[in-house]
Amino acid sequence: MLPDLSRDEIFRYSRHLLIPEVGLEGQRKLKNSSALIIGTGGLGSPVSLYLAAAGIGRIGLVDYDVVDSSNLQRQVIHGSSTVGTLKVESAKAKLLDLNPGIQVDVYNEPYTSENALRIAKDYDIILDGTDNFPTRYLTNDVAVFLGKPNVYASIYRFDGQVSVFYAKDGPCYRCLFPEPPPPGLVPSCAEGGVLGVLPGTIGTLQATEALKLLLGIGEPLIGKLLLYNALDMTFDFVKLKKNPNCRVCGPNADIKELIDYEAFCGVPSHDHEDEGSAGAGKDITVQELSERMKTNHLKLLDVREPHELEISRLPEALNIPLGQLAARLSELDTADEMVIFCKSGNRSARGLELLASAGFRKVKNLKGGINAWAREIDQNLPLY
Amino acid sequence: MPVLRIPTPLRPYTSGKSEVSVGGSNVAEALIDLTAQFPPIKPHLFNEGGELRPFVNLFLGENNIKDLQGVNTPIQDGDKLVLIPSIAGG
Numbered sequence: 001m002l003p004d005l006s007r008d009e010i011f012r013y014s015r016h017l018l019i020p021e022v023g024l025e026g027q028r029k030l031k032n033s034s035a036l037i038i039g040t041g042g043l044g045s046p047v048s049l050y051l052a053a054a055g056i057g058r059i060g061l062v063d064y065d066v067v068d069s070s071n072l073q074r075q076v077i078h079g080s081s082t083v084g085t086l087k088v089e090s091a092k093a094k095l096l097d098l099n100p101g102i103q104v105d106v107y108n109e110p111y112t113s114e115n116a117l118r119i120a121k122d123y124d125i126i127l128d129g130t131d132n133f134p135t136r137y138l139t140n141d142v143a144v145f146l147g148k149p150n151v152y153a154s155i156y157r158f159d160g161q162v163s164v165f166y167a168k169d170g171p172c173y174r175c176l177f178p179e180p181p182p183p184g185l186v187p188s189c190a191e192g193g194v195l196g197v198l199p200g201t202i203g204t205l206q207a208t209e210a211l212k213l214l215l216g217i218g219e220p221l222i223g224k225l226l227l228y229n230a231l232d233m234t235f236d237f238v239k240l241k242k243n244p245n246c247r248v249c250g251p252n253a254d255i256k257e258l259i260d261y262e263a264f265c266g267v268p269s270h271d272h273e274d275e276g277s278a279g280a281g282k283d284i285t286v287q288e289l290s291e292r293m294k295t296n297h298l299k300l301l302d303v304r305e306p307h308e309l310e311i312s313r314l315p316e317a318l319n320i321p322l323g324q325l326a327a328r329l330s331e332l333d334t335a336d337e338m339v340i341f342c343k344s345g346n347r348s349a350r351g352l353e354l355l356a357s358a359g360f361r362k363v364k365n366l367k368g369g370i371n372a373w374a375r376e377i378d379q380n381l382p383l384y
Numbered sequence: 385m386p387v388l389r390i391p392t393p394l395r396p397y398t399s400g401k402s403e404v405s406v407g408g409s410n411v412a413e414a415l416i417d418l419t420a421q422f423p424p425i426k427p428h429l430f431n432e433g434g435e436l437r438p439f440v441n442l443f444l445g446e447n448n449i450k451d452l453q454g455v456n457t458p459i460q461d462g463d464k465l466v467l468i469p470s471i472a473g474g
Contacts (some may be wrong), residue, residue, distance in 0.1 A: 039474050041474055042473070042474055043474045044474070128474075129474045130472070130474050131472060131473055131474040132472050133470075133472045136472055153474070154471045154472055154473060154474065155471065155473040155474065156392060156393055156469075156471040156472075156473045157392045157393070158392050159391055159392045159393070159469070159471060161468075161471065176441060176468075177439055177441070177470050178438055178439075179438045179439050180439060180470065181437075181439045181470050185428065186393055186469065186470055186471060186472065187393065188472065188473060189473035189474075192393070194473055199474070225468070227391075227466070227468065229391075229392070229402075231392075231402070232402060236389075236466065237446060238443045238446045238447070238448070238466065238468065239446050239447055239448070239451075240448070241448065241451050243450075271472075271473075323396055323397070323424065327424075
């Protein structure tokens with residue numbers, strides 16, 4: 001039995017009720033439905049705002065992060081007044097202001113193999129708006145095991161992808177991407193940036209697919225992947241087929257329960273990069289570097305991109321972007337004591353590996369990168 | 385010549401180009417031509433053994449080459465190859 005709409009609800013949703021494909025019955029379906037949104041960031045902002053406005057009866061939000069001002073260039077559900085507060089609480093307040101007639105359940109915890117099935121089992125659909133590979137594989141596998149549709153979207157710089165992975169009727173995320181890329185090969189948005197409006201474009205498409213699925217109208221993006229490029233303003237579609245060798249949804253699937261996704265992907269399940277480290281014994285802290293620079297001459301190697309030097313730089317550092325390092329080793333001397341750095345210490349950790357394999361033994365990675373220097377040594381230097 | 389569309393994450397390795405014209409009569413030859421034109425892209429597409437990396441998805445038109453004849457899929461003038469990257473941002 002679908003719930004009835006009150007007089008106020010009929011007025012609120014009147015523009016929906018006027019569409020024959022939605023109508024009164026469709027709106028009652030939405031009121032009776034539930035959606036779990038993984039991530040309350042760039043994608044989660046428009047997704048949750050539009051699903052709340054549309055009158056989805058119950059919305060679940062999973063995130064354990066705190067709002068910071070660098071989020072606000074794209075995460076429009078939050079605001080300056082909620083910087084420093086929990087993202088799920090900041091988002092819940094905005095959603096209930098937009099639509100007090102819905103229920104918003106928040107999960108202020110990382111989405112992990114331990115809690116994911118428990119959290120997701122009572123929702124009709126799952127929307128993947130996370131920012132890292134381990135959580136994307138987890139979200140997919142949970143959806144496959146629970147037999148629920150996974151409305152997928154992903155963004156980077158100017159590119160967006162949208163699909164509906166629903167193993168019952170089509171391929172899953174693993175059918176397309178059986179394995180994650182090696183750690184470090186694909187930069188995260190925290191590392192490579194993202195156009196602020198991009199998650200708006202892609203997230204609203206994701207919300208559209210969710211509404212279509214819940215209403216049972218139109219052609220869902222099952223078995224199709226939408227590829228968007230904002231610079232070229234192109235929308236391309238490709239066909240996706242179920243992979244007969246898929247390890248979670250294929251006929252001979254061997255993954256029957258949730259796994260250790262951080263181990264599977266070789267990266268942590270977040271895109272924070274504040275404490276980028278090359279591992280034990282390979283790092284130097286900003287305090288140690290600051291002390292050393294007072295007495296010794298150390299070579300500084302900055303492996304960031306040239307446009308990042310316009311934001312912040314350390315004097316006398318040689319700049320060789322990581323992508324060019326292998327080809328420009330002749331500019332460096334293995335006899336020199338060297339400190340390699342980037343924004344946060346992750347790219348430089350990869351640079352250190354490359355140098356080590358080329359015979360450089362006297363190189364240390366600046367833990368936390370130039371941002372740690374800006375936080376702890378030189379507060380005149382901007383953080384980014 | 386067939387055209388290969390390069391996604392944003394790989395454009396740093398193709399001098400910023402979004403599309404590259406590639407020669408060859410099948411996908412394998414087109415990829416060899418691409419890596420000859422832009423050697424820095426090679427490790428992002430192929431593993432040390434010279435095989436296409438498993439997370440690299442290459443589509444001819446709207447079909448995954450894995451659903452066609454793999455790297456032996458024939459191509460011709462006017463064909464559009466699209467590289468689909470694995471991205472995780474949200």
